[in-house]
Amino acid sequence: MTSTDITNFSSLPLTSDFLDNLESLGYIEMTAIQSQSLPIVIEGKDLLAQAKTGSGKTAAFAISILHKLESQTYKTQALVLCPTRELADQVSKEFRLLARAIPNTNILTLCGGKPIGPQLASLERNPHIVVGTPGRILKHLEKGSLELDGLKTLVLDEADRMLDMGFYDDISLIIEQLPKQRQTLLFSATYPDEIKKISNAIQNNPVDVRVESLHDESNIKQIFYEVAKSERTDTLISLLLHFQPESSVIFCNRKQQCQDLAEDLRQQGIHALALHGDLEQKQRDQVLLQFTNKSSAILIATDVAARGLDIKDLQAVINFELSQDPEIHIHRIGRTGRAGSEGLALSLFMPSEAPKLIAIEEYQKRSVRVDDTSTLTASAEGYTKLEPQMRTIHISGGRKNKVRAGDILGA
Template sequence: MSDTAFSRLPLPPALLTTLQQLDYLQMTPIQAQAIPHALAGKDLIAQAKTGSGKTAAFGISLLLRLKPPMFRVQALVLCPTRELSTQVANELRRLARFQPNLKIITLCGGQPIGPQIGSLEHGAHVVVGTPGRIADHLRKGTLQLDAVSTLVLDEADRMLDMGFIEAIEGIIEAIPGQRQTLLFSATYPDEIRTLSTRFQRQPVEVSVESVHSHSQIQQWRFPVDNRNKNPLLVKLLGHYRPASCVVFCNTKQQCEEVCSYLTQSGYSAAPLHGDMEQKARDQALVLFANGSCSILVATDVAARGLDISNLAAVVNFDLPHSAETYVHRIGRTGRAGREGLALSLYGDREGHRVKAIEEYFGQPLPLGELQELQEEEAPLVAEMVTLCIAGGRKDKVRPGDILGALTGEAGIDSSEVGKINILDRVAFVAIRRNSANRALGRLINGKIKGRRFKVRIVQ
């Protein structure tokens, strides 16, 4: 039996069965280091990069500490964004299958507060949310944290970067001092150490490699005049031809302008930033995750919590203001042992940012040779097309119903159907491009669960 096998941990048989069903057989490095200390009830500072298995690292001990008969909030997980909160809550629900009748809810900004208040009135065991919205509920008196025994700060460095420190301090004051506090952060600046000193008791520090190796992620920098950034971006995409790519910009306006240029150049691109309505942000994430959109042009805040398992490349259209943010950005590619690609464009006035990144890594950032870039070919066309169905969870529509309507009545081969996402009032289904029109026609003229729904192709 491997030393990193989950079965070596003192876990209940029902939880081990659940882990096996989820294909959680071997612990990742951060899980192997963190879980035993967390199970022992110790406070923890865990430094690990994005995608290292952090949720299970704190989730397993968090769930085991709960007392299901006590229908009060006993665990609180703070995350920097709604997207990450949703991702963490979904993973906790998967892990919690071994324990019936556990309620896990998310409380985030960008959503109406009324339904959240209703959910809280019915009680919950675990709350996952953003500091701003959690603080709102505390002010309104709609959230009680006096029974919390586990507090998790996930991606704590980003929450501090986003200015959440006062909200976090206020939230912690509402939680009993006798608690377990688990702090997870990809980087470990002085502010994190200060936060730990104030709110943790003799924490155990664990760390896995947080600086990405050049062998795992191929990194290149390209000097460019600001007026030529857009053409160089298209040239890089034409040369490297990544199947999926996130282009990072430092401003919302830049996101829109770059996305517009890419679209006019024939690429399937979508913006993702804080000024977009939540509905539009959700749709962009769905299209990118299911392969219908090849490029996301995003700000750091909007891209937080992106759960893309096989991202081919990251492009820094604008270099970030800190080396830590650079690490966060490029850490989205090259996951799970795969090779990744990180390309950075920078102007004359950004040399100090390149220097800061090189000091962080302790080695030079390789300089790309512009003359070696091949003439760009036609843009890669997204493999999938997304159909939007005007019926969702509230209409009792399930993924199996859509798949059945497509493969049964419509005669589409199941291999042509990609991811199916069911939201409250709408559903998205990815179809391979060559079958999209046939699938659209059959769904428009056919039925799902015996009912007709409006269907359209999402552009």
């Protein structure tokens, strides 16, 4: 489907209060995915959309859901499935902002890693919109605590990552319990065969919308370095000391590699955090909080673990290992250089990985820059630049312990 000339939100059949709220939030001109999908979704058609993180896809489905919401009907009318709790929290937050013009809209987030008791109490109030991860949603359906007989819209957000994380069976079991007459919206950053398969199984003649998945790389300096396997970690340290990014995400392909690399960097006096699928939810939350609070300049992550994270002002992305898929590579480096800021993307590759390099060149339709590692200069000052700017302190206290924010100096 080609782009449309309709780019202003005022061209949509939204109420004046809704449009005023959009304007107050800075929503004036629609992004590509919004302008191409919102008219279709508001019409009630199913949608199969390819759009990356940061494209405005959340608003693309949230606005249409809220536009059609019957706030006086106390039944769950929309269900949004997300691969991670972090993405679910972000989606819920955007829903709440967009819903400010609709009084008494009840939006509930249901994810694993949280006590189920408070969730059960919240479900008794019949939320209009439920956002959550497949595992916890299925658990509530099995307990009978979540009723979806009044559901009108199902959204699968970042469906490709949910499939990568093994949620196919859970999603199938959830869909079996939904009304047959519903609208189904499927969003995916990539377009593997499995996406078409699940679309055929759960959607009714969906409109196919694909927004150009290449990130705007005009602000990203991208450099590749050829290394031997034994030189990979030392070269990474040289990169960090040479470029001295204040914040960086280092991508590895395996969970154990993340953990091992974080430990290797710590032994060299460089603070780093590891984010991967083997972490408990509490550990994951603590890692993300520390990185967000600038208590570490370096986050080492797998693609799945980093999926859906909204990391602002990220100065550098480093590929410790090249991805098997050139589209994933572009998605990785697109996390830096956003909103007009300068970004840096550095990648290490072995001679045996030359075919991956060629695939990246073919995908982005231009050659890549390969520099020699001898151009990297390290200095003792680099270690200072990589030191955390802040320290995050976890205090195990609260209302029960009669500890308030005002009791902590500086809080």
